[in-house]
Amino acid sequence: MTADPLLDRALVEEATKKSGLIWVRGEGSPARALWHVWHDGAAHLVGDGPGEQPLPGLVDGGVAEVTVRSKDKGGRIVAWTATVDELAAGSEAWEAAVSELKGKRLNAPDAERMTSRWAERCRVVRLTPRGAVTEMPSGSLAAVPLPTGVTTRQAVPAGLPKLLFRRRRR
Known part of the structure; x- marks a missing residue:
């Protein structure tokens, strides 16, 4: 976008920090809206477990395309390419990321043992x-919604x- 990599980096960081969701397209999978936390120069995600968001196509050492939207208007602000790293549970980097993620996790069914x-x-x-x-x-990136098991019962x-x-009659 700009000729200055520092300005690009600042744009990516500020936009991603302020956005509640980012659209992530992993290897061989469609783009998906995911909640995240910006920490230590990178976006951190938790998922692929019971009650958590799916992370298809995000493999350790792989590449992902990230699109950041505006929190208030919902329009695209910036797109960037990311290196994907899976953090080992219990490592120092994992602990730091999880301490940030747990504060942003909404409606957790088991907040006391979430980590x-x-x-x-x-x-x-x-x-x-x-x-x-x-x-x-x-142009538009509109696509057919992904299949889901969530439906109206009847x-x-x-x-x-x-x-x-109905208005009450007196």
Whole structure:
């Protein structure tokens, strides 16, 4: 984007810090919105365990494409390429990342033992920016939603709106 790598690095860091979600496309997988924490010059993610976000295509030593959106308007701000590193559970880097991640994890079903569950059954991944930012794609990136098991159980009964929005007669 710019001729100055320091400005590119600052743009990546500020935009990623302020965004609640980043769109990450791992090797051989579609882009997916993931929550993260910016810590020590990289985005950190936790997932691939029960109750956590999936991290498809993010393999240790691989490469990922990251697109950062604006927190308030939702538009794309910057795109960058990252080196993927899986942090070993219990290592110093893992402990530092998890201490930041646990403060940002919303609606955890087991907040008191969350970090031990992450160590046993999840992956903590660091996405470190490499080089300059990439060019933003032009046009819409709209795609068909990914398949999910989450569905509505059954249709809303026809009479429900009348029951909910009926005015009381006196």
